Amino acid sequence: MxxxxxxxxxxxxxxxxxAARPAFLLLMTVAAVAALAVxxxxxxxxxxxxxxxxxxxxxxxxxxxxxxxxVTTIIESxxxxxxxxxxxxxxxxxxxxxxxxxxxxxxxxxxxxxINAGASASIVAATAWLGASGATDTMWWALPxxxxxxxxxxxxxxxxxxxSVVRLVLAGxxxxxxxxxxxxxxxxSKPQVFDSYRYxxxxxxxxxxxxxxxxxxxxxxxxxxxxxxxxxxxxALALGDATAVALGSNPARxxxxxxxxxxxxxxxxxxxxxxxxxxxxxxxxxxxxxxxxDFRVQLLFSxxxxxxLLLLADVIxxxxxxxxxxxxxVVTAFIGAPALLxxxxxxxxxx
Amino acid sequence: xxVTTEPLRKPVKAPRGYLVVGRAVAVPMRRAxxxxxxxxxxxxxxxxxxxxxxxxxxxxLADLPAALLGDAQGKDRFVFNRLRGPRxxxxxxxxxALGLSGALFQSVTRNPLGSPDVIxxxxxxxxxxxxxxxxxxxxxxxxxxxxxxxxxxxxLVYVSTGTGFRNPVRLVIAxxxxxxxxxxxxxxxxxxxxxxxxxxxxAYVNGSLTARSWADATTIWLVLLAVAPLTALIxxxxxxxxxxxxxxxxxxxxxxxxxxxxxxxAIALSAAAVSVSGPIAFIALTAxxxxxRLTRGSGPHLLLSALTGALLLVAADLCAQQLPLFEDLPVGxxxxxxxxxxxxxxxxxxxxxGVL
Numbered sequence: 001m002x003x004x005x006x007x008x009x010x011x012x013x014x015x016x017x018x019a020a021r022p023a024f025l026l027l028m029t030v031a032a033v034a035a036l037a038v039x040x041x042x043x044x045x046x047x048x049x050x051x052x053x054x055x056x057x058x059x060x061x062x063x064x065x066x067x068x069x070x071v072t073t074i075i076e077s078x079x080x081x082x083x084x085x086x087x088x089x090x091x092x093x094x095x096x097x098x099x100x101x102x103x104x105x106x107x108x109x110x111x112x113x114x115i116n117a118g119a120s121a122s123i124v125a126a127t128a129w130l131g132a133s134g135a136t137d138t139m140w141w142a143l144p145x146x147x148x149x150x151x152x153x154x155x156x157x158x159x160x161x162x163x164s165v166v167r168l169v170l171a172g173x174x175x176x177x178x179x180x181x182x183x184x185x186x187x188x189s190k191p192q193v194f195d196s197y198r199y200x201x202x203x204x205x206x207x208x209x210x211x212x213x214x215x216x217x218x219x220x221x222x223x224x225x226x227x228x229x230x231x232x233x234x235x236a237l238a239l240g241d242a243t244a245v246a247l248g249s250n251p252a253r254x255x256x257x258x259x260x261x262x263x264x265x266x267x268x269x270x271x272x273x274x275x276x277x278x279x280x281x282x283x284x285x286x287x288x289x290x291x292x293x294d295f296r297v298q299l300l301f302s303x304x305x306x307x308x309l310l311l312l313a314d315v316i317x318x319x320x321x322x323x324x325x326x327x328x329x330v331v332t333a334f335i336g337a338p339a340l341l342x343x344x345x346x347x348x349x350x351x
Numbered sequence: 352x353x354v355t356t357e358p359l360r361k362p363v364k365a366p367r368g369y370l371v372v373g374r375a376v377a378v379p380m381r382r383a384x385x386x387x388x389x390x391x392x393x394x395x396x397x398x399x400x401x402x403x404x405x406x407x408x409x410x411x412l413a414d415l416p417a418a419l420l421g422d423a424q425g426k427d428r429f430v431f432n433r434l435r436g437p438r439x440x441x442x443x444x445x446x447x448a449l450g451l452s453g454a455l456f457q458s459v460t461r462n463p464l465g466s467p468d469v470i471x472x473x474x475x476x477x478x479x480x481x482x483x484x485x486x487x488x489x490x491x492x493x494x495x496x497x498x499x500x501x502x503x504x505x506x507l508v509y510v511s512t513g514t515g516f517r518n519p520v521r522l523v524i525a526x527x528x529x530x531x532x533x534x535x536x537x538x539x540x541x542x543x544x545x546x547x548x549x550x551x552x553x554a555y556v557n558g559s560l561t562a563r564s565w566a567d568a569t570t571i572w573l574v575l576l577a578v579a580p581l582t583a584l585i586x587x588x589x590x591x592x593x594x595x596x597x598x599x600x601x602x603x604x605x606x607x608x609x610x611x612x613x614x615x616x617a618i619a620l621s622a623a624a625v626s627v628s629g630p631i632a633f634i635a636l637t638a639x640x641x642x643x644r645l646t647r648g649s650g651p652h653l654l655l656s657a658l659t660g661a662l663l664l665v666a667a668d669l670c671a672q673q674l675p676l677f678e679d680l681p682v683g684x685x686x687x688x689x690x691x692x693x694x695x696x697x698x699x700x701x702x703x704x705g706v707l
Binding site: 156182194333 | 525557676699702
């Protein structure tokens with residue numbers, strides 16, 4: 001325990017480490033895009049009332065298909081939640097990849113590191129005392145909360161000598177506890193805030209319109225572009241600070257940029273659909289196992305597979321308990337927590 | 352047998368500071384412990400008197416002896432018998448149970464983080480209570496759901512670590528996973544219920560001592576009285592177990608049996624506390640740590656941990672009653688805020704020393 005050091009987040013990709021073969025990458029890209037396409041179709045097809053694939057083609061006017069108005073209305077009503085699912089899934093997965101790369105910690109994730117709680121606390125405070133409401137307001141208030149929480153966790157987690165895998169997670173748990181006490185205190189004493197908070201905190205894609213999408217899109221876009229720019233820096237950082245400097249990279253700048261981008265992305269996702277845990281943890285692990293350790297490739301695949309996972313989780317939530325619906329945040333917790341538990345059983349170095 | 356005599360010295364020395372009763376029971380009686388015991392008792396007494404006498408409805412200090420003897424009149428009678436008396440008795444019992452439970456967990460895992468909060472027991476209890484409230488409203492008491500949820504969460508953690516409760520890192524991470532699932536369930540139920548019911552459930556899953564009855568007090572005290580003698584029986588073997596399995600086995604202490612019993616007792620104590628008051632955060636984690644610092648001992652001290660837990664909870668409940676920053680907050684929110692901050696301080700301290 002005393003000597004638990006951060007394992008480099010290389011995980012399972014040892015056989016394909018470094019630059020993967022172009023043909024293999026092309027194949028994987030096609031597969032990932034296909035998976036995303038399937039998830040997109042499923043998201044507009046299934047729900048409390050299911051439609052067929054032919055109907056979807058018909059609504060889109062493809063291959064000469066047609067659809068009656070009823071079906072068209074149903075399918076079009078699912079567009080906003082599908083768009084939000086794509087955006088939030090991308091944000092969470094890319095944020096997770098960034099955080100795991102920056103902290104060289106395979107357990108780093110916005111939910112576990114208290115960033116979601118920071119955004120939540122900030123939103124609750126703004127709703128209670130500053131009359132904030134609506135997606136744009138929420139967005140602006142999610143940002144500073146997420147940023148402060150992210151910085152705090154890193155400060156607590158790196159107090160003393162060095163940063164370890166477990167420390168950051170524990171620091172996140174501590175911060176989450178204190179912020180949760182604050183959130184509960186405010187929500188329990190203000191029924192109106194309690195009402196909006198309990199609907200928001202489960203993490204749902206449904207019941208929101210395109211306004212939400214458009215108001216968080218700029219933040220997500222800036223965060224994503226910044227993330228892509230950091231790819232080479234993250235690759236250098238993975239080799240250790242000294243090597244990164246020797247390669248002409250600036251580790252401090254990469255860390256700062258990575259934290260900023262991850263915060264922008266997770267704040268955007270949290271503001272849009274509520275705090276959703278484990279997508280940012282699970283997707284980067286899957287991506288590393290599939291395509292290896294090159295962060296430029298990892299970031300792109302996270303951007304493809306994050307939306308896929310979130311949309312499929314949402315479809316499961318909509319269909320498993322018909323006619324009522326399970327929120328996507330509940331589904332991802334039940335997919336993600338067992339994944340975490342399996343990862344724990346495989347942790348051999350930490351006895 | 353390759354056990355040398357060298358490691359034997361410490362346990363042989365240890366009983367000097369113990370009050371030994373018969374062959375198995377040994378109560379630590381070092382001077383620091385006695386001072387700490389007396390100090391905690393005085394503080395607990397003061398907090399108890401404050402709980403009964405402060406505020407608009409508080410009893411007069413002069414009427415307190417009469418009330419304690421059962422001769423309270425008029426308003427005092429109502430306040431003592433219905434409001435603050437049972438609430439105080441429950442607070443002392445639940446606090447002691449949580450403190451003792453935390454000390455047992457921490458002794459077995461040899462890890463200050465091995466506490467019911469960190470390893471998901473509290474969150475599991477909350478989820479059990481929530482499911483009960485949603486699926487069987489009115490038929491199954493919420494407390495029964497909490498009990499089942501707590502035990503189920505512990506079973507899940509035990510199975511998923513693959514190494515039982517031995518490996519602290521796995522224990523904590525498995526606990527976080529189980530807690531996340533449990534929280535998702537609770538949030539869903541709070542979402543699905545009507546607002547008033549959801550609000551009541553939220554207060555319960557944060558741990559509340561509002562409107563407790565003498566029946567609640569009886570429950571927790573019965574469990575406490577049943578479990579306490581058993582913990583006294585195994586306390587010395589647990590102390591020896593702190594030195595590691597190999598050494599204590601060499602000493603014939605049968606650490607595995609003692610540890611299993613300790614975990615069972617710890618879960619029973621936490622679960623009883625949860626069923627009476629809901630999961631009250633962080634008392635089980637902080638009480639043994641504070642007790643340990645008071646005595647400068649090496650491991651958690653069971654009796655002092657229980658006393659510290661009782662003091663912490665009575666003090667926190669006093670805050671909940673007399674400091675309405677926000678009105679009518681469940682006591683668990685105060686302990687969560689203060690305990691969380693204390694845990695952060697504790698982590699930084701341990702890390703500075705390079706322990707974790």
